[in-house]
Amino acid sequence: MTARDLVKGSVAVVGVGAVGSVITYALNEVGIKPVLIHRNARVAELYREHGVKVEILGEGERIIEGLHATYGSIQPGSIGLAFICVKAYDVKNVLSELPRLLNRDSILVMCQNGLGSTELAEKIVGPNNVLQAIIGFGANRVNRHEVRLTGIGPSYIGPKRKRVPSTLHAVAKYVSELLRVINFIYVDESEGYRWVKLGINAGINPVTTILNVKNGVVNEDAYARNVALAAANEVKEVAVAKGVSLPKDPANALLSVARNTAENYSSMLQDIRSRKRTEVDYINGSVYLEGLKVGKVCLVNYALWNIVKFLERIQLRGVSR
Numbered sequence: 001m002t003a004r005d006l007v008k009g010s011v012a013v014v015g016v017g018a019v020g021s022v023i024t025y026a027l028n029e030v031g032i033k034p035v036l037i038h039r040n041a042r043v044a045e046l047y048r049e050h051g052v053k054v055e056i057l058g059e060g061e062r063i064i065e066g067l068h069a070t071y072g073s074i075q076p077g078s079i080g081l082a083f084i085c086v087k088a089y090d091v092k093n094v095l096s097e098l099p100r101l102l103n104r105d106s107i108l109v110m111c112q113n114g115l116g117s118t119e120l121a122e123k124i125v126g127p128n129n130v131l132q133a134i135i136g137f138g139a140n141r142v143n144r145h146e147v148r149l150t151g152i153g154p155s156y157i158g159p160k161r162k163r164v165p166s167t168l169h170a171v172a173k174y175v176s177e178l179l180r181v182i183n184f185i186y187v188d189e190s191e192g193y194r195w196v197k198l199g200i201n202a203g204i205n206p207v208t209t210i211l212n213v214k215n216g217v218v219n220e221d222a223y224a225r226n227v228a229l230a231a232a233n234e235v236k237e238v239a240v241a242k243g244v245s246l247p248k249d250p251a252n253a254l255l256s257v258a259r260n261t262a263e264n265y266s267s268m269l270q271d272i273r274s275r276k277r278t279e280v281d282y283i284n285g286s287v288y289l290e291g292l293k294v295g296k297v298c299l300v301n302y303a304l305w306n307i308v309k310f311l312e313r314i315q316l317r318g319v320s321r
C-alpha cells in the first residue's frame with residue numbers, strides 16, 4: 001500500500017481564506033489539486049472567475065489550483081481527507097454539512113487556533129478520524145482573491161492523543177510529507193503543541209488588541225509583558241492540571257513569538273479593526289471555562305476575554321463607549 005492509498009477518496013480544503021489558500025498552494029506543489037469547498041454557489045462562482053493568488057515571502061506568486069465546489073455539488077462519500085480551514089466559530093456550520101460527503105475512513109484535519117474545534121469534530125466523526133494541525137505559518141488575506149504568506153515557522157500535525165489506530169498516525173505522517181514546503185512536522189501527540197499555541201495566543205492576541213499595537217509591545221513594554229505572561233502562565237496551569245504534556249513552556253514560547261513577529265498585528269486585532277468577530281471565545285474564553293473544570297479560576301484570561309468581547313460588541317454593533 002502506498003501512502004496515498006491511506007486516504008480513501010479526494011482531498012478537500014474547506015474554507016479558502018488565508019490558511020486554506022496556503023495549504024492549497026502546498027498541495028499544488030506536490031501535484032494535488034484539491035476540491036475547494038465554499039459556503040455557497042455564489043462564492044464558489046466568484047472564486048472560479050477570479051481565482052486566488054498566494055504571495056510567498058519574496059518568492060513570487062502562485063495561482064492556486066483546485067476544483068471550486070459547494071457542499072451540494074460534491075458526490076456523497078467521496079471526500080477522504082479534508083482540511084478544515086474556517087474560523088473556529090464557523091466549524092459548527094461546516095460540520096452540519098460536510099458529514100454526508102465523507103465515508104467511514106475519512107480524516108478531518110482541524111486547523112483552528114484555540115479549543116473546541118477538534119472536540120466538535122470528534123463528536124461528529126469519532127476520535128479516530130480527526131487530526132490537529134497547529135499552524136505555525138502566518139498568512140493574511142489582502143482581499144478575497146489575494147493571500148500573503150508572511151512567515152513560515154514549524155507547524156505540527158498529529159492525533160490529539162498518542163493512543164489511536166496506527167492508520168491515523170500514518171495519515172498524519174503522509175500529510176506532513178504533502179505539506180513539507182510549508183514546514184509541517186508530524187508529532188505522535190499534538191495536544192501539548194495545541195496548548196503551547198493557546199498560551200501564546202491567550203497572551204499576545206488580547207493584549208495587543210486592547211492596546212491597539214503591534215506584537216512587539218509584549219517584549220518592549222513591561223506592563224504589557226506582565227499581563228501577557230500572566231495569561232500564558234494560567235494556560236500552563238490548566239494544561240498541567242489536565243495532564244497535558246507540554247513540549248515547551250508557553251510563557252517562553254510567547255516571548256519568542258512576540259520577538260519574531262514584533263512588526264505584525266495579531267489576528268485578533270486585525271479582526272477588531274475590520275469589524276469582524278474574533279476567536280476570543282475559543283482562546284481566553286475557553287481557557288477560563290476549561291480552568292473551572294479542573295478547579296482553577298483563570299482571572300487574567302477571564303478579564304481579557306470580557307474586555308475583548310466589549311471591543312467586539314462596539315465594533316460589530318456600533319455601541320457607543
Ligand SMILES: NC(=O)c1ccc[n+]([C@@H]2O[C@H](COP(=O)([O-])OP(=O)(O)OC[C@H]3O[C@@H](n4cnc5c(N)ncnc54)[C@H](OP(=O)(O)O)[C@@H]3O)[C@@H](O)[C@H]2O)c1
Binds near residue numbers: 037086093094140
Ligand atoms: N491566518 C493565519 O496566519 C493563521 C495562523 C494560525 C492559525 N490560524 C487559524 O486558522 C483558522 C482559519 O483562519 P484564516 O485566517 O484562514 O481565516 P479566513 O482568512 O477568514 O478564512 C476562513 C475562510 O472560511 C470561509 N468559510 C466560512 N464559513 C464557511 C463554510 N461554512 N464553508 C466553507 N467555507 C467557509 C470564509 O469565507 P468568507 O470569507 O466568505 O467568510 C473564509 O474564506 C482560524 O481558526 C485561525 O485561528 C490562522
